[in-house]
Amino acid sequence: xxxxxxxxxxxxxxxxxxxxxxxxxxxxxxxxxxxxxxxxxxxxxxxxxxxxxxxxxxxxxxxxxxxxxxxxxxxxxxxxxxxxxxxxxxxxxxxxxxxxxxxxxxxxxxxxxxxxxxxxxxxxxxxxxxxxxxxxxxxxxxxxxxxxxxxxxxxxxxxxxxxxxxxxxxxxxxxxxxxxxxxxxxxxxxxxxxxxxxxxxxxxxxxxxxxxxxxxxxxxxxxxxxxxxxxxxxxxxxxxxxxxxxxxxxxxxxxxxx
Amino acid sequence: xxxxxxxxxxxxxxxxxxxxxxxxxxxxxxxxxxxxxxxxxxxxxxxxxxxxxxxxxxxxxxxxxxxxxxxxxxxxxxxxxxxxxxxxxxxxxxxxxxxxxxxxxxxxxxxxxxxxxxxxxxxxxxxxxxxxxxxxxxxxxxxxxxxxxxxxxxxxxxxxxxxxxxxxxxxxxxxxxxxxxxxxxxxxxxxxxxxxxxxxxxxxxxxxxxxxxxxxxxxxxxxxxxxxxxxxxxxxxxxxxxxxxxxxxxxxxxxxxxxxxxxxxxxxxxxxxxxxxxxxxxxxxxxxxxxxxxxxxxxxxxxxxxxxxxxxxxxxxxxxxxxxxxxxxxxxxxxxxxxxxxxxxxxxxxxxxxxxxxxxxxxxxxxxxxxxxxxxxxxxxxxxxxxxxxxxxxxxxxxxxxxxxxxxxxxxxxxxxxxxxxxxxxxxxxxxxxxxxxxxxxxxxxxxxxxxxxxxxxxxxxxxxxxxxxxxxxxxxxxxxxxxxxxxxxxxxxxxxxxxxxxxxxxxxxxxxxxxxxxxxxxxxxxxxxxxxxxxxxxxxxxxxxxxxxxxxxxxxxxxxxxxxxxxxxxxxxxxxxxxxxxxxxxxxxxxxxxxxxxxxxxxxxxxxxxxxxxxxxxxxxxxxxxxxxxxxxxxxxxxxxxxxxxxxxxxxxxxxxxxxxxxxxxxxxxxx
Numbered sequence: 001x002x003x004x005x006x007x008x009x010x011x012x013x014x015x016x017x018x019x020x021x022x023x024x025x026x027x028x029x030x031x032x033x034x035x036x037x038x039x040x041x042x043x044x045x046x047x048x049x050x051x052x053x054x055x056x057x058x059x060x061x062x063x064x065x066x067x068x069x070x071x072x073x074x075x076x077x078x079x080x081x082x083x084x085x086x087x088x089x090x091x092x093x094x095x096x097x098x099x100x101x102x103x104x105x106x107x108x109x110x111x112x113x114x115x116x117x118x119x120x121x122x123x124x125x126x127x128x129x130x131x132x133x134x135x136x137x138x139x140x141x142x143x144x145x146x147x148x149x150x151x152x153x154x155x156x157x158x159x160x161x162x163x164x165x166x167x168x169x170x171x172x173x174x175x176x177x178x179x180x181x182x183x184x185x186x187x188x189x190x191x192x193x194x195x196x197x198x199x200x201x202x203x204x205x206x207x208x209x210x211x212x213x214x215x216x217x218x219x220x221x222x223x224x225x226x227x228x229x230x231x232x233x234x235x236x237x238x239x240x241x242x243x244x245x246x247x248x249x250x251x252x253x254x255x256x257x258x
Numbered sequence: 259x260x261x262x263x264x265x266x267x268x269x270x271x272x273x274x275x276x277x278x279x280x281x282x283x284x285x286x287x288x289x290x291x292x293x294x295x296x297x298x299x300x301x302x303x304x305x306x307x308x309x310x311x312x313x314x315x316x317x318x319x320x321x322x323x324x325x326x327x328x329x330x331x332x333x334x335x336x337x338x339x340x341x342x343x344x345x346x347x348x349x350x351x352x353x354x355x356x357x358x359x360x361x362x363x364x365x366x367x368x369x370x371x372x373x374x375x376x377x378x379x380x381x382x383x384x385x386x387x388x389x390x391x392x393x394x395x396x397x398x399x400x401x402x403x404x405x406x407x408x409x410x411x412x413x414x415x416x417x418x419x420x421x422x423x424x425x426x427x428x429x430x431x432x433x434x435x436x437x438x439x440x441x442x443x444x445x446x447x448x449x450x451x452x453x454x455x456x457x458x459x460x461x462x463x464x465x466x467x468x469x470x471x472x473x474x475x476x477x478x479x480x481x482x483x484x485x486x487x488x489x490x491x492x493x494x495x496x497x498x499x500x501x502x503x504x505x506x507x508x509x510x511x512x513x514x515x516x517x518x519x520x521x522x523x524x525x526x527x528x529x530x531x532x533x534x535x536x537x538x539x540x541x542x543x544x545x546x547x548x549x550x551x552x553x554x555x556x557x558x559x560x561x562x563x564x565x566x567x568x569x570x571x572x573x574x575x576x577x578x579x580x581x582x583x584x585x586x587x588x589x590x591x592x593x594x595x596x597x598x599x600x601x602x603x604x605x606x607x608x609x610x611x612x613x614x615x616x617x618x619x620x621x622x623x624x625x626x627x628x629x630x631x632x633x634x635x636x637x638x639x640x641x642x643x644x645x646x647x648x649x650x651x652x653x654x655x656x657x658x659x660x661x662x663x664x665x666x667x668x669x670x671x672x673x674x675x676x677x678x679x680x681x682x683x684x685x686x687x688x689x690x691x692x693x694x695x696x697x698x699x700x701x702x703x704x705x706x707x708x709x710x711x712x713x714x715x716x717x718x719x720x721x722x723x724x725x726x727x728x729x730x731x732x733x734x735x736x737x738x739x740x741x742x743x744x745x746x747x748x749x750x751x752x753x754x755x756x757x758x759x760x761x762x763x764x765x766x767x768x769x770x771x772x773x774x775x776x777x778x779x780x781x782x783x784x785x786x787x788x789x790x791x792x793x794x795x796x797x798x799x800x801x802x803x804x805x806x807x808x809x810x811x812x813x814x815x816x817x818x819x820x821x822x823x824x825x826x827x828x829x830x831x832x833x834x835x836x837x838x839x840x841x842x843x844x845x846x847x848x849x850x851x852x853x854x855x856x857x858x859x860x861x862x863x864x865x866x867x868x869x870x871x872x873x874x875x876x877x878x879x880x881x882x883x884x885x886x887x888x889x890x891x892x893x894x895x896x897x898x899x900x901x902x903x904x905x906x907x908x909x910x911x912x913x914x915x916x917x918x919x920x921x922x923x924x925x926x927x928x929x930x931x
Contacts, residue, residue: 020844036536038535038536038538039536039538043539043540046540046794050792050795053792053836056838058847059847065501066332066334069663070423070426071334071337072331088662089666118472125329129329129440129447129449132331133437133440137392137435137438141316142313145387145388146391148346148387148404149346151390151391155399155400155402158395158396159395161393161395165394165395192393193393198392
């Protein structure tokens with residue numbers, strides 16, 4: 001069914017196994033057969049896990065939830081690329097028709113000091129939450145809003161803000177970066193709010209706080225390699241990083257040091 | 259029919275349009291100093307939970323939020339695509355609070371409470387204001403004003419949207435408000451935590467038992483009130499558009515501790531989803547209802563027509579929704595559209611390899627857009643190809659992400675060939691029974707959003723789930739929780755001198771220890787079975803029973819069989835399930851075992867509810883009760899009630915009825931013709 005013509009694949013998987021954050025991990029090799037090209041990559045993992053359970057072995061832990069490419073939970077590093085070989089999609093949207101019979105596929109967790117491994121392919125991305133909590137919002141309590149059409153926003157600004165807001169917080173940008181920099185993630189939120197009239201009041205304070213929190217979390221520096229943009233499943237643009245640098249510089253130069 | 263004395267909906271007196279305003283202005287308040295000593299537990303961080311937690315924290319309550327995902331931002335509200343309704347009348351097309359209220363009651367096939375729905379319509383506009391103020395980038399027109407689109411079951415344009423990612427943007431708005439409170443220290447966030455029981459003391463909710471999913475540790479948390487914002491239970495069907503982790507456990511544990519379950523059989527089967535492609539299928543993906551604005555649904559006029567869709571000429575196509583429902587056409591409500599698709603496929607007119615699909619075709623509207631665009635750009639006498647290309651660009655801007663997703667999953671290009679779609683389980687209108695204050699039958703225990711039963715009757719209209727989640731969280735609970743918490747203030751003051759008061763003991767109260775050891779017992783039980791079959795395999799089997807016998811069409815025989823089969827499956831599960839690994843570590847298989855165990859109890863109740871409701875209404879279609887034209891046939895004399903089920907024992911419930919009174923709407927057979 002679908003366009004896969006019912007083709008079946010036999011594959012070799014080399015998967016990272018790690019008991020917990022303290023244990024040392026290593027690769028484990030598994031064979032899977034009869035994988036339909038219509039399956040998603042995670043459904044292939046479901047098949048493998050069912051096989052492992054049947055054999056009395058512990059299934060492989062991996063993060064996933066919506067399986068529609070929007071929640072940002074899935075996070076596999078496949079053959080050296082976050083979310084696998086196809087651009088513009090998350091792991092859950094990757095389908096087996098992107099692989100060939102007999103392929104060997106290497107699957108690892110995101111690797112970054114700021115994203116410690118919890119188990120197998122699961123990492124802790126709570127650093128992202130702390131960055132947002134440091135200033136990634138407009139301070140408006142419930143009930144304080146005026147009529148929505150009283151804020152006029154040019155369509156171009158609204159569209160640009162939306163493009164930045166499309167970030168799903170998956171962390172592929174960090175995983176892709178040789179410095180494990182979180183600049184693309186942070187700049188997407190900074191940009192969204194800097195582009196909109198609602199974000200103006202806290203504009204300077206926001207970028208200073210978020211960058212400071214980002215540094216505190218142990219993410220690396222940006223050296224403009226652009227790997228983040230290339231691997232981002234939502235096409236978040238490098239322009240956001242440029243914008244954040246301008247925002248940051250402007251804020252630093254015009255804000256009195258405490 | 260009179261309502262059961264166990265159910266007091268607490269609907270305020272007075273004319274419908276004044277109930278909420280008056281009530282809101284007269285409910286007891288809690289003063290700021292007392293708020294600081296009151297603790298509220300919020301389970302779930304989606305639109306309902308996130309907005310409630312942020313707002314309650316802004317008001318000064320001490321809030322703890324729990325979610326099983328690794329971040330509050332990943333709750334399944336994020337996957338909502340098409341939009342959010344609000345009676346703003348920005349399009350000047352005759353919309354009003356009353357019309358949104360009326361459409362919702364009618365759309366729900368007259369099985370929702372008038373007062374709740376009217377309140378929902380009243381606050382709908384405030385939601386849009388709040389979200390825009392937060393910086394949510396809703397779609398705009400060139401003049402800078404907000405844009406709207408149409409959704410099913412209405413004849414006005416009242417749906418606000420952010421491309422096909424409206425849920426994501428609204429959730430990130432609520433998440434930012436929540437994160438702000440986390441940053442301030444007003445909310446304590448517990449991600450990767452799953453609630454495994456609610457703790458009641460003297461019949462009141464006093465906290466929860468949660469499992470830290472990373473360490474496996476069981477934790478006790480005290481609260482003066484507990485809010486369950488844990489979403490729906492569509493995953494009881496195994497295949498649904500819900501996220502893999504979506505589950506009924508929090509609501510089900512509450513049910514077993516005394517919270518009645520309302521209308522469990524009311525399930526929404528969404529008409530436009532990508533069809534099942536094989537046995538490996540783990541979940542189904544929705545194609546937004548907004549596509550029905552611009553897509554026309556059809557099947558071939560001839561049975562078993564194996565030609566490619568583009569080769570079938572116009573006159574040999576059956577646009578069956580336009581044919582059967584000329585007034586609403588492709589924009590009939592979801593339940594009607596789903597049944598019509600099933601009817602055509604069952605009759606042998608389905609398409610695709612499985613023959614269990616219909617076409618959703620954008621060609622006509624792509625060309626229409628293309629012609630307009632050619633005029634705009636001053637292209638005279640454009641070629642057919644030019645028109646098609648210009649039109650595709652317009653369609654891409656409106657639905658690009660959905661079209662891309664379709665192509666990823668099916669390997670087919672929907673710009674060139676019509677989409678193949680089929681109905682799939684999407685939403686559950688049923689849920690924990692709540693009164694007007696959103697409180698369950700357990701004092702101090704609330705249910706918000708999809709987790710409660712209250713606003714959508716037997717069928718939810720598109721773009722109304724986001725509206726309800728945010729209405730409950732931003733604009734209803736912040737007021738109504740005061741009714742209960744003000745009594746807590748009085749109680750706390752009276753018990754101040756008591757050395758063993760609940761406020762002093764908190765989680766040291768013996769009831770917490772008892773609940774904790776019960777949870778521990780269940781976990782140990784899973785590991786002790788050492789059976790032969792995976793948790794997943796039981797879930798799949800349960801899903802098949804539910805879909806075949808309690809799905810789009812139901813009948814007495816099938817439901818009776820389903821109950822027997824589910825009981826047997828449950829027994830087998832507790833004898834033969836295999837759960838590996840350890841309790842004291844990250845263990846997704848163990849998490850799933852607990853969720854499937856609860857689905858195995860819920861499934862039976864859904865079938866029982868469907869069996870007892872001897873009528874058809876909304877998404878509940880009993881084959882024995884249909885009109886000559888195959889439409890749902892309600893029985894208002896005998897079934898204009900909410901079925902609120904009281905848990906007695908596993909497999910044993912008592913039915914309580916809340917009578918539904920329609921004082922402002924004339925109850926009629928729903929017609930979209």
